[in-house]
Amino acid sequence: MFQSFEASSSPEQGPPRLASLRALMAQRGVDVFLVPRADAHQGEYVAPRDARLEWLTGFSGSAGFCAVLSDVAGVFIDGRYRVQVRAQVADDFTPVHWPETQLADWLPAQRPNGGKLAYDPWLHTVSEIAGLREKLSGFELVTTDNLVDAIWADQPAAPSAPFTAHALEHAGEAHDAKRARLSAALKETAAVLTLPDSIAWLLNIRGTDIARNPVPQAFAILHQSGRVDLFAGAGKTAEIADHLGPDVTVHDFGDFIPALTSLQGKVLIDTRTCPDIVASTLKEAGCDVVQGQDPCILPKACKNPTEIAGSKAAHARDAVAMVQFLSWLDTEAPKGALTEIDVVKALEGFRTQTNALRDISFETICGSGPNGAIVHYRVSEKTNRPVQIGELLLVDSGGQYIDGTTDITRTIAIGTPTEEQRACYTRVLQGMIAISRIRFPQGVGGQHLDALARAPLWMAGMDYDHGTGHGVGSYLSVHEGPQGISRRSEVALKAGMILSNEPGYYREGAFGIRIENLIVTVDAPALSGADAREMLSFETLTYVPFDRRLIDADLLTHAERDWIDRYHSDTFALLAPRLDTQTQDWLAKACAPL
Template sequence: MFQTFAAQTTPDQGPPRLAALRALMRDRSIDAFIVPRADAHQGEYVAPRDARLAWLTGFSGSAGFCVVLRDIAGVFIDGRYRVQVRAEVADVFTPVHWPETQLADWVLDHLPKGAVIGFDPWLHSAAEIAQLADKLEGYELRATDNLVDAIWPDQPLAPAAPFTVQALEFAGEPHADKRARLANALTADAAVLTQPDSIAWLLNIRGSDIERNPVPQSFAILYASGKVDLFAGAGKAESIRDHLGTDIGLHAIDQFETALGQISGMVQIDPKSCPEHIATTLQNAGASVKHAPDPCLLPKAIKNPTEIAGAKAAHHRDGLAMVRFLAWLDAQAPKGHLTEIDVVTALEGFRAQTNALRDISFETICGAGPNGAIVHYRVSADTNRAVKSGELLLVDSGGQYIDGTTDITRTVIIGTPTEDHRQCYTRVLQGVIAISRIRFPKGVGGQHLDALARAPLWLAGQDYDHGTGHGVGSYLSVHEGPQGISRRSDVALAAGMILSNEPGYYREGAFGIRIENLIVTVPAPALAGADARDMLAFDTLTYVPFDRRLIDVALLSDAERDWIDQYHRQTIGLLASDLDEATRSWLTAACAPL
């Protein structure tokens, strides 16, 4: 199952590809062309066919974009990728810190008014283009065919795998009930659905179009009647026709634009995720377009009891695999023969041994020593580093199971830690504990909680450049909106939402630390007192030991120490009986009271 990751473009290939794109831009009288990491569904992950940013620049991160001008090509990346981008792109590309530097501001600094900025309208949301147009008055934003496709001679074909059914025993609600529930809440005659995970949830189907994410690439129109038209590639949905039933029309994907022009009345789109091309097609057809959030987003995020039970079952088997892996690592790493690839291969093997693994939920991140400071590091044959004594090893991984999606990070020490290691690790762990223990009023969003995880690091002058938590799907995308725990997440948290809890600390050239559990939002236990309000809290789904060797007990409060001990007691109680004697002995030692 393990695959070494390599960008499609090596640094030496970047210059000729960039030159070819600039030549085509000159032929088309285009002064700038935007190359996002996106597809027509505006998802985080893309199929090989849509990996245009990686093909052109070599940058393989999960977020970013390139803006190519005649004399400069900026690669816009956030704080997670500022180390990685320097290793992956040729010096003909200029890294740009984003979002600190916004695209429009950069264009204003580099292009005169009247310049033509080309873009593929399938790869940019309606909101994105509207915002650019507002800020770039006096410039021409020109929708065009994709110029990268025109110079990519061996571009892969579109995904063609058939869709599958997500059985009711795992989905927890028939798709007829979901369609009726959402249709009743519509304030338009129809809603255009463009995000595959929304369509997957609504219709209780899955796919394999995006590696590691069981989503079915497709478009759909949900009508106020509860009926749906589904548009998919040839042969992809025929096998699920009986499951779909008579209220769901099945159509070829090339009929989608025609159908958009035939919708009568008011049509709802989510401008944050709907491609500009769809919005323009509707407007040109005379439709009355209403902007509103994707109607599937919140219902999908709020897991039903069946989905939560499935998540717990998935985390139980995944926890067993992780404990077996950590016990193996503890025995093998001191021998000095392991590399990062060895570690990744072993971990994926332990997950496969559950006989329930459908896929890993993302490419395993395994960073030894300084590689751990690259937040979304992916090991390759070129970067594969030995696991050395005295260094930290960061392993972020997860599994896709039919009943749930997992995502866990553990950082461990190989050999003996330094005091610096222990203090930094403990501050990160304190952040995990703070989120795990918090009670909060209904209506609070993740932006209100984010600082709790950072406070121990802030007191030491430290921080991390990523969010504290993201939503997680139910045998769907490992990164799922709209909820999150970050400075930018204003979505009110609700019971049933599953999120990650993953503060970190990264020192470039030295080490990285991240600790991650998944948590589910629940009603908080009632407190005594007339003034006690109804509140929410988090239940932990992930039970795998923390590395006690890295915990500086002197930095912990009594409550934090008690929480860790209780967590480890629960870990033993949940997992020990399903382990062999040797692994159970390791777990007992790893979970000994502080």
């Protein structure tokens, strides 16, 4: 399953491709062209056909965009990728720290006299373009066919694998019931759905169009009657016709725009995820376009009891593989012969041995020493380095199982760690514990909780440049909205939402530390007292031991020590009966009380 990551572009390929794009821009009379990471469905991960940003620049991160001008090409990247981008792009491209620097501020500084800004209306959202029109008054925004596609001679074909049905025993609710529930609450005559995971959830279908994420690339229209028009590639739904039933009508992708023009009355779109071309088409057809949230977003995020039970089963299964891996690593790493690729292959092998793995849930992040400081590092033959004694090894990985999606990070000491490494690790662990233990009122969003995970690091003058947690799907995308734990996450957390809990600390050129469990939001046990309010809390889903060698118990409070000991006791009780004797012995030592 492991494939050493090799980019579709390299630093030396970027300049000639950039020159070709600029030549076409000049021919078309375009002063600025935007190249986003996103595809027409606005997913975080894209098919090889849609990897335009990577093909042009060499940058392979999961977020960002490039603004190409005649004399400068800015690659906008967030804090996760500021180390990575310098290694992946040529000097012809200029990294821009984003979102601290917005395109609307950067662009006028590059072209004070404005100009013609062209964009592919399939690849930018309604709200994004509206914001640019408002802030870039000196620029003329125009739509165009994709200029990167026009110069990409060997662009891969679109995904063609068929969709599959997601059984009721795993979904927990039939798709006709979901359609009826959502359409009953729909005030508009129809809602346009453009997110693959929303469509997957609504119709209980899955696909293989995006590597590691079992989503079907499709568009859909949910009508007030509960009927759905589904737009997908030719032949992709032939095997699930009976599952979809008579109230789901399948059309070819090419019929999507004509179908929009035939709609009447009020039509709901989510401007944060809907391609700009959808809104413009509906307006031209005379529809009353209503801006609102994708109606599948919150129902999908709040997992039902069947999905939560499935997630717990998947996590227990995945934890067995993780513990077998960690036991193996403790034996093999001190021998000095392992590389990062060896570690990735071994971990994926243990997951495969569960005989339940459908796929890994994302490309495994395995960073040894300084590579661990690259937040979303992906090992390649060029970057592969030995796992060396005295260094830290950061392993962030997960599995896609039919009953749930997992995501776990553990940082492991190879040999005896330094006191500085132990202190940094312990502060990260304290932040994770703070999130795990918190009770909070209804209506609280992730932005209110984020500081809890950072506080132990802040007290030592440290921080990390990524969110503390993201939503996770149910055999769907490993990164799922709208829920999250970050400074920008305003969505109120609700029971049933699954999130990651993953604070970290990264010292460029030295090491990276991240510790991650998945948690599910639950109703908190009631407290006595007249003023006790209804509260929410988190239940931990991930049970895999932390590296005790890296825990400085002197930095912990009594409550934190008790939490770790209880967590390790629960971990041993859950996993020991599923392990062979040798791995049981390793687990017993790993879970010993502090």
